């Protein structure tokens with residue numbers, strides 16, 4: 001393998017890159033700030049700080065959407081700048097291992113990397129659920145009947161793995177962003193206040209899903225729509241739970257649907273191993289209990305669940321025996 005190897009998880013809300021050189025996972029908001037005449041003026045966490053605050057001539061947006069690349073030019077520019085800022089020395093000839101989400105075409109990421117002008121040596125892909133399984137510390141080549149539920153920003157990916165492959169996999173377009181939207185909509189309806197996405201995200205992350213909890217609350221600033229003025233408002237955990245219950249129900253329903261379709265031989269293993277919840281929304285208070293109650297299956301807690309895929313990519317790069325789980329796009333293979 002080349003000295004420079006990177007494992008990339010191009011998430012919709014944050015990009016996580018493992019660098020072999022420093023043996024570190026770097027994570028930043030997957031956001032770019034574009035000024036009309038100057039092009040990209042900021043990226044990552046710096047661009048996120050400008051989000052919802054920038055003047056009209058600066059466009060701040062996510063170059064990824066629902067697991068796939070929405071703006072290839074800016075994703076490439078971001079990637080290049082990101083790698084240059086986090087690595088020393090020459091990037092030429094680097095090798096990339098990329099997590100491929102369910103239902104996303106493999107060539108999307110190969111084209112992305114090849115167009116960065118980095119003259120990469122090789123682009124290998126691995127199914128994102130398989131990478132997540134490795135990141136959990138499982139030997140996915142041996143393990144049978146492992147159920148993974150990855151709840152990210154735009155999508156939830158539910159997969160059953162067995163012997164290194166994906167037996168079933170389903171991607172639904174529900175994740176943290178839809179949950180944030182549901183909170184903002186409920187506050188608009190109930191209180192007549194407009195709040196930004198960042199505020200809705202704070203409420204979700206701090207209060208989670210705690211139906212009946214009227215003790216815990218959070219004060220936020222919104223715009224009173226009747227007066228047109230900013231004002232403070234107290235939101236309880238119970239209010240947030242009611243606001244997000246429909247979104248969580250779609251996630252639970254999709255999990256149950258996959259379980260219904262799972263062959264009983266694998267079902268036994270899933271009951272024994274429990275369900276593995278990964279992705280940033282796995283941090284949501286109460287989500288594990290909700291899934292456990294609805295399925296009667298234990299849900300396993302995972303450390304830093306949003307980095308699980310990147311940890312798996314690190315194992316692919318460092319542990320040779322997992323190399324066989326990767327593949328190349330057809331275009332590359334025929335070159």
Ligand SMILES: Nc1ncnc2c1ncn2[C@@H]1O[C@H](COP(=O)(O)OP(=O)(O)OP(=O)(O)O)[C@@H](O)[C@H]1O
Pocket residue numbers: 010011012013014015066067151152153154155156175176177201204205206278279280281282283284285305306
């Ligand atoms: N403590 C928390 N409670 C609830 N949600 C959280 C918490 N911390 C982070 N999140 C949410 O996790 C999501 C980001 O997760 P992750 O990094 O796995 O997504 P992604 O990989 O960028 O998205 P996708 O998988 O859809 O491409 C965001 O919606 C964020 O608000």
